[in-house]
Amino acid sequence: MPKTKRRKTRDNVASQTPSKKARTSPSTMSTPGGATTMVLSKLTKMYKSVANTQKAVGAKKYMRNQFEFYGMQSPTRRKIDKEIFQSLPPFDVVTLRELLLLLWQQSEREYQYCGVDLANKHVRILCGSTVEERHDSVECLKLLITTKSWWDTVDALANTIGELARLHPTDLNPTLEDWIQADNMWLRRIALLHQLKYKEKTDQDKLFRFCLLCCHEKEFFIQKAIGWALRQYFRTNAKAVKQFVKDNDKLLANLSKREALKHA
Secondary structure (H helix, E strand, O other), X not given: OOOOOOOXXXXXXXXXXXXXXXXXXXXXXXXXXXXXXXXXXXXXXXHHHOOOHHHHHHHHHHOOOOOEOOOOOHHHHHHHHHHHHHOOOOOOHHHHHHHHHHHHHOOEHHHHHHHHHHHHHOHHHHHOOOHHHHHHHHHHHHHHHHOOOOHHHHXXXXXXXXXXXXXXXXXXXXHHHHHOOOOOHHXXXXXXXXXXXXXXXXXXXXXXXXXXXXXXXXXXXXXXXXXXXXXXXXXOOHHHHHHHHHHOOOOOOHHHHHHHOOOO
C-alpha cells in the first residue's frame, strides 16, 4: 500500500519561492501590457452594463461570501466574452498567460470564470512550442489554482491540466506526481481529477494509486474528488472500480465509496 505521509516536494518549494516569470503571485506580478489591459477594459465595460445587484448578492452568498460578483448568468457572460475575443487577433502564449493572471487580480468572480474558459479553450497555445514554455504555463496555472481557490475554478482548471497532460505526458506527469503529495489541498484535488475526461485512455494504475495516497484524508474536497474520479472511471470500467472499492473498503472514506458506486 502506498505511503500516506506527504513529502516536501519540488512543487511545494517552488510555490514558496516564486521565480521571475509567470510564477509570481497576481498581487506582485509585473505591470500588464497594453493588449491585456485593453481586453480587461472592454470586459469591465460590458460586465458593468449587465450587472445585477440582486443576483450578485445571491451568487456571493452561494460562494460563502468569499468573492464579489457582477451578478451575470453564465450564458450572458460567455456571450460578452465571445464578442470581445472574436474581435481580437489570436493570442500568443505569453500574452495569454499575462491575461489569465490579470483576470485573477480582479475582485469580481466573473473575471476568473472568463479566465478558466480561456485556459480550456486555448490549451494548445498554453502548450507553447518548447518544454520551457509549457513549464511556465503550468506554473501560471498552478498560481491560478492556488489563488482565490474554490471548487468552481479549481475543477474547471483540472480539465486544463488534464488536457495538457494528455498532450504532453512526459512533461506533465512529474508535476502531477508532485501535486498528489503537495501541501496545498487544491493541487491534490487537481491531481485526482485531471483524468476525468480520459475515458478508455485513463491510466488506471495511476488513478488507483493517487486515490490510495489521499484516502486517509478527512478533507471533504479530497474525499469527494476520490469518489468523483472513481465514479467517472466506472463508466469505462465498472468491474475494475467495484473491485478496487471492495479491496480497499477499510481504507476509503464512506463518502468516497458512495460516490464511486453511485451508478452501480
